[in-house]
Amino acid sequence: MLNQQVVLKQRPSGIVQENDFGFVSNDLRDIKEGEIKVAIEYISCDPAMRGWMNAGKTYIEAVKIDEVMRGFAAGKIIESLNPNYKEREYVTGLLGVQQYAISNGQGLTHIKTLNESLSYHLGVLGMPGMTAYFGLLEKGQPKAGETVFISGAAGIVGSTVGQIAKIKGCKVIGTAGSAAKCKYLLEECSFDAVINYKEEDVAKRLKELCPDGVNIFYDNVGGPLLDIALTRLARGARVVICGAISQYNNKELYGPKNYMKIVTARGHICGVIVFDYIDQYPKAIRDISTWISEGKLRTKEHIVEGLDNFPSTLRMLFTGENFGKLLVKV
Ligand SMILES: NC(=O)c1ccc[n+]([C@@H]2O[C@H](COP(=O)([O-])OP(=O)(O)OC[C@H]3O[C@@H](n4cnc5c(N)ncnc54)[C@H](OP(=O)(O)O)[C@@H]3O)[C@@H](O)[C@H]2O)c1
Incomplete structure (x- = not known):
């Protein structure tokens, strides 16, 4: 063979x-x-x-x-x-x-x-779904009423993070790179707002959309977008660094300039590696399967x-x- x-x-x-x-x-x-x-x-x-x-x-x-x-x-x-x-x-x-x-x-x-x-x-039931579940719930610790901002929101990780945050009662805002992706997140994934980062001024839109700041920033993209998000952190905000796809092809990485905003926000920045939760995957798979069957997660x-x-x-x-x-x- x-x-x-x-x-x-x-x-x-x-x-x-x-x-x-x-x-x-x-x-x-x-x-x-x-x-x-x-x-x-x-x-x-x-x-x-x-x-x-x-x-x-x-x-x-x-x-x-x-x-x-x-x-x-x-x-x-x-x-x-x-x-x-x-x-x-x-x-x-x-x-x-x-x-x-x-x-x-x-x-x-x-x-x-x-x-x-x-x-x-x-x-959604595999490694990316597990990343969304544990990155948001364990590292982000969302509470109902909080605002969650997600970069790279139309990807499998970002769209799953957003929908779990909605299930947990949060206001959810994302970024995506095309009108079709923004429409999908708004109409099918129940996002509250989506910013087309290729066509819109993200800093301006984020300020309009979150006058009280962002409680959780779930970052899949890194680079200048991370810097923008850091300027909008609410007090006690959590920044979950999941990935930095904007940097993976670069020889030199763009590092955040606005990191002192973490200090003024009394915030936390943490990284997540999905493999650390391998023992807990069965619970996450059960939860996500239930949300899919109930029509709460697409x-x-x-x-x-x-x-x-x-x-x-x-x-x-x-x-x-x-x-x-x-x-x-x-
Ligand atoms: N820490 C962990 O354990 C772990 C595990 C799995 C995944 N991750 C990370 O999670 C992130 C998302 O993964 P995924 O599987 O859901 O992939 P994905 O979102 O399907 O990745 C591709 C998307 O990223 C966006 N993108 C590509 N280049 C970009 C750039 N320069 N600036 C902004 N957006 C860009 C594109 O969407 P647009 O059309 O919107 O630009 C593209 O469709 C990645 O950073 C990945 O490395 C981390």
């Missing part, structure tokens, strides 16, 4: 290019005692993949040159020599950007019964067909072309 794989050929300079990746086909070996063979159905495109392509360790090792590109994926077990896993059950995890994966099961999420689309387990997916299209699809995250959780269907 041949396994098509996407490998890292060179470290990108700036935005990812198609020739940063290569394609190889290798014979898939037989599984050994304790292992499972997975036919991958969906591969998740996540902003963090850009950081994994750089040299040097961050919170995780860099992908090596000629190594299969690291990626979250979801698939069906087609063969098992592991007593904990049965054929025709599903798993998600860091299975790599390839058609098939062999695993000993460690670190995988095991889906015995599929109640929703498998792809949801890479999005999600949108952007699915591109074909492993061949992985390199051009990953680029979309950094051009804003994706509208919804970005996935490649194998």
Whole structure:
């Protein structure tokens, strides 16, 4: 059985290019005692993949040159020599950007019964959904009546954060990069207001929209947008640094100039790494599934067909072309 794989050929300079990746086909070996063979159905495109392509360790090792590109994926077990896993059950995890994966099961999420689309387990019920849930609820500590401001709000993390904040009784404002994304957040995700950061003066609009300031700023974008948000903090505000997608392709990072606003606001800045909450994922998955079934939380997916299209699809995250959780269907 041949396994098509996407490998890292060179470290990108700036935005990812198609020739940063290569394609190889290798014979898939037989599984050994304790292992499972997975036919991958969906591969998740996540902003963090850009950081994994750089040299040097961050919170995780860099992908090596000629190594299969690291990626979250979801698939069906087609063969098992592991007593904990049965054929025709599903798993998600860091299975790599390839058609098939062999695993000993460690670190995988095991889906015995599929109640929703498998792809949801890479999005709203997967790592990005968990990031939204724990980043907002554990780090942000929202209280009813507070104002939550979210950058990168139309992404899977941002749109989920906003809807959970609405469920918790907050006023929710976001930024997004197109009229269609702003409309979606207002009409389908119940945001109170959305600022098109490409066309509007964010500082001016934010001041108009939050005369009493922002209680929680959930930042997915970083850079100058973070600086603007810092000027609007209410007393006791919490700034949750989830990511900084505006900076991932830059050699030199833009650091905040307005950080002293944290002092005057008696605020807190903290970072979140989703993997720290792995033991608590089942509760988050239960809560989010319930909100989806009750019609309180919506999600949108952007699915591109074909492993061949992985390199051009990953680029979309950094051009804003994706509208919804970005996935490649194998
Ligand atoms: N800390 C953690 O554990 C953790 C886990 C998962 C994700 N994250 C972070 O969460 C953030 C959102 O992730 P996601 O999966 O939901 O991705 P996503 O929002 O789907 O990411 C892509 C979106 O980011 C926006 N964007 C791209 N370049 C931008 C720029 N220069 N300035 C402003 N916006 C830009 C684009 O939307 P527009 O059209 O609106 O520009 C694009 O569609 C990322 O920063 C990611 O690294 C962190």
